[in-house]
Amino acid sequence: MANRFEKIARKSVLNIKPYVPGKPIEEVQRELGLKNVIKLASNENPLGPSKLAAKAARASIAGVNLYPEGSAYKLRNVLAEQLKVKPENLIFGNGSNELLNLIALAFVETGDEVIYSALSFVAYPIAVEGAGGTTVLIPHKQFRHDMEGFTKGLSLKTKLVFLCNPNNPTGAIITKKEVEAFLTKVPANVLVVLDEAYFEFVGDAEYPDGLTYIEKYPNVIVLRTFSKIYGLAGLRIGYGVAHQDIIEIVERVRPPFNTSIPAQAAALAALGDKAHLKKTVKTNNEGKKFLYAGFEKLGIKYVKTQGNFIFVEFKTNGKGVFEALLKRGVIIRPMYDNFGRITVGTMKENKKLIKALEFLD
Ligand SMILES: Cc1ncc(COP(=O)(O)O)c(C=O)c1O
Known part of the structure; x- marks a missing residue:
């Protein structure tokens, strides 16, 4: 029925x-x-998970009668220092997946187009269509992002681009050269999300570090997570790094207590367990x-x-x-x-x- x-x-x-x-x-x-x-x-x-992270999460349970500190103050400051960005450049999500949704919610309107690769992360269309946007899929080229195709796919309606690097599910990277050439062609009012959920696993010299772009390109948002290499998928915590002006707008739609006390505690401890x-x-x-x-x-x-x-x-x-x-x-x-x-x-x-x-x- x-x-x-x-x-x-x-x-x-x-x-x-x-x-x-x-x-x-x-x-x-x-x-x-x-x-x-x-x-x-x-x-x-x-x-x-890291043993230190598990221990910190367990110890934090005694305080869970209180709401978490929504800004994740301690974690924010330690992470900012490690990444060499300002605390204002960071936003935390209930997994980086939540940040995909919040970015779309904050920026995508009905009629806006959002570009991403065919055979990429399946959460992108959910974020885009959930916000009322239109998905524009660029066919992959031998399981890799076709960056020329992305450039051709840009239109006056484009609001957002998702680049999954390395790409889930194919494991392929978009090279530094490819990302940089693309960024020079993207208008300043189109956001480019560099989804780097698997950043820490990559061992290829051609792989770019998205954080190196956020000064030069204020329209770039880098997403990373504690779910993969840090082993904290079940606690749900990830983060975004971008120009303060972008962060400020996404913050407006972030639920106030979206990262839990154990998740923040575990993430903080995990950062110290190299x-x-x-x-x-x-x-x-x-x-x-x-x-x-x-x-x-x-x-x-x-x-x-x-x-x-x-x-x-x-x-x-x-x-x-x-x-x-x-x-x-x-x-x-x-x-x-x-x-x-x-x-x-x-x-x-x-x-x-x-x-x-x-x-x-
Ligand atoms: C490319 C990519 N981005 C984002 C995520 C979301 O991860 P999480 O919400 O656990 O941070 C995943 C998870 O599989 C992923 O593969």
Whole structure:
């Protein structure tokens, strides 16, 4: 039966395809009666959170009868110092995903166009259409952002551009040269969001640091998160860095207590645990190499990644592979046709995945 409230819902909301998250471990255990299940579906940190961050979150619980400090004062100041920006250049979100929505809510009006790449982060259309904007998709070029296509896609109606760097789900980067050439062509009244959720994993010299642009280009917003390398996805905290004038406008639509006390405490402690970051990068690099070799042996094609996930092309339908792997206690992310995305796990998890794939072969 049709939903009776569709008649009164905003038209733009009816177009939205709801976000489908990675299948939770508990759900697979319940549905398939399995004990040992691993999740390589949501690009989380397989090593867990930093021990210092977990300790700080636990200690903060005693104070959760009070609302959090909405400005995240301590975290803001420490992070500003680390990033070499001013505290006024920062905004915190309930994950960087919330900031995508808030930016769209603050700037996008009905009729405005928002440009992003095909085969990119699925939360972009939700943010744009939720705000009543129109999405303009630029076809990808061999799984990479086509920056010439982006330039051609700019119109008088363009309000916002999302550049996902490295791109989820393909793991490809947009190079410094490409980003810089594009920024010179974007009018000053068009915002460019550089979504750098996987920034800390990248080891390519051609990769740009978005923060180096915010002085020269006041229309640039850099988004980063504590969900990925910092291992705090379940606490929900991310941040944006931009010119104070942009931050001031997005702040107007930010819910007052959008980042929790434990999330702020954990994020602050995580910033002081560089050893955890280093170990995570090392685990990821070793895992990538191991998985590449495993995929090659099995004839599974893949795109070389700069993130903590790999975009693969199976020999058969991705959904079928996903279902078969579930039965063997491995959750991946199926995509369209024969494609899928697999998060790099611990070595034990990577071995379990390859074994399960060998079994299917
Ligand atoms: C490219 C990209 N941006 C943003 C996010 C949002 O992450 P969070 O809201 O956990 O900070 C994700 C999460 O998967 C992502 O892949």
